[in-house]
Amino acid sequence: MLYVVGLGPGEKEKMSLEAIETIKKVEVIVGYTTYVRLIKELVGEKEIVSTGMKQEIDRCRKAIELAQKGKTVAVISSGDAGVYGMAGLILELISQMNEELAVKVIPGITASIAGAALLGAPLMNDFCHISLSDLMTPWEIIEKRLHAAASADFVICLYNPRSKGRPKHLEKALAIIQQYKSEDTIIGLAKDVGREKEQAIITTIADLDETVVDMTTVVLIGNKETYTEDNQMITPRGYRL
Template identity: 70%
Template sequence: MLYVIGLGPGKEELMSQEALDAIKDCEIIVGYSTYMRLIRDLVKDKEHVATGMRQEIDRCQKAIDLALETEKNVGVVSSGDAGVYGMAGLILELIGDNADLEVKVIPGITASLGAAAVMGAPLMNDFCHISLSDLMTPMSVIEKRLHAAAQGDFVICLYNPRSKGRPDHLSKALSIISQYKSEDTIVGIGKDVGRKKEDYILTTIKDLDESLVDMTTIVIIGNKETYVKNGRMITPRGYTL
């Protein structure tokens, strides 16, 4: 069996019981070194294989090979949900038509859901996820999606919003979004959600301090109805109160 396990933010309390049971059931754990550190207490007695950033294909192929060759239960771990910018799709693509290996994908709490719970209730109406990383998606496609989402007034969750290699992608995204949304639109910045340094900031498009945003941050941009009450970000569902 090959498990593809969503760890959520990485804190054990925010992992599903199914994820914890799968980790316990696995004899070998494969994952990105940073994620492996998050669960080191859960895998300390297991064989594990850790790889660095941008080695996703090698990592997934290694997990597949181990599962086929050893006939042991192998787990591939991803932060958040394994099917949201995680390893689930890559595993299934690499396996292809190989019917000799059973795969079970186990969901986890995504960055957007974890951050939304901390901020209040910003995702109560239609929302979408857009990653600002152009490592595998051309920036022209990302920009097209930003235009469409903003024009439709979706609540927009921005993943991979800003890094040393992509310092201007967030400002470019906000510039596009501001063509359709007011600069007073509420924005939530969730940092290190579910981890020791967890924090969140509620601001607006025009007042957002980009220096606070990095790769451990999720940015949630509200719709025209989103507001702040008692320090919580709320997007109304539409109930008559």
Template identity: 45%
Template sequence: MGTGPGNEFHMSGRAREVLGFVDIVVGYKTYLEIIEPVIQGKKTLATGMTKEVDRVEAAIDAALNGQSCALVSGGDPGVYAMAGLVLEILATRKIACNSCDAGAEGGLSVEVVPGIPALCAGAALLGAPLTHDFAAISLSDLLTPWDLIEKRIAAAASADFVIAIYNPKSKKRDWQLNRAREIILEHRGGTTPVGVVTGAMRENQRIQLSSLQDLDKADVGMQSIVFIGNSSTFIYGDLMITPRGYSKKYDI
């Protein structure tokens, strides 16, 4: 289930409802800390970063033992998060499962509870950078080869997509964002607007506006989402806007 960008007030009503009735809540330690006011008194199981498989296995085992379990993801569970891994492991272990609405008997009942993904939270804070076609690309090469990531960056840049970059930089991965910038500069101008949102809807929230040529000077970390505009994106005041094309079709 997705808890949204981090602030409990941006969590869906269904997410709160599920957290209220489940027997156990499993998740990354930081995510459980963020929603602590909502899960007070609940049995929890927290693991560290890169322990995704352990979290999923623990949640599945709890469910197989008859406990109702919420496996927590920040943002939306289907966007760079845990929903896919849960279903993959269920399929690999040949554990029968069905969606909550399927009405089938036997096996585990699985509900994917959506949440506001980081790119939507960040876009809202910037204004409207994703109003037209966009591509989301993660720069983490932990699970995806870097040469494939470069191909995707080049393809999105050449097709004039707005690009939302996840996992742009960390202490160990400090060169990938600049390489992505170099690739994109081959296809669009240096003055292309860029927005960087860090810690969207959290206490450490920070919003920066920059340009593609100056992206290397921006303060970017693992909690940041980087938005790189297309050829139509512009800055108005402190807002980043990508037109959908209404002005070309209608007299506005």
């Protein structure tokens, strides 16, 4: 049996009971080294298969191989395994096989949802997720998605917003978004959600300090109705009050 488990943003309190019970009962844990560290108290003496960044395919193939040998295996992802996680890759690889393998995806709290709770209620109306990482998706396609989302006035959740290797991606994304949204549009930054350095910052497009944004930050850009009250970011659902 092969499980694909979403760990949530980092702390045990934000993991589902199903995720915790799955990790406890499996024989093997497979995951990125940092994510394995997050659940070290649950792992105990289990067999661990961990690798660094950009070795996702190798990890998933190893997990499938172990499950085929009859072991119960959990592939772990931060957040939700089906949102920029390992669930899709596992299912893609298995679909290429000539034999069946039982797979169960265990959902987790993704960064935008955990970040939204930290910031207030910014996702009360239609919203979308866009990753600014062009490692898997060409930047030209990311730009088209930014144009579409901003022109439709979605609340936009930006994943992988800024890194040492991509220091200008957030700046370029905001330049596109400002073609459709005012510079006074509310922005929420949720940093290191569920971890020791957790931080919530509410600002505007005009006042954003991009240097505080990194790969552990999710950027939530409001719609035209989003406002702040008592240091909380609120997007109205449309109720008549």
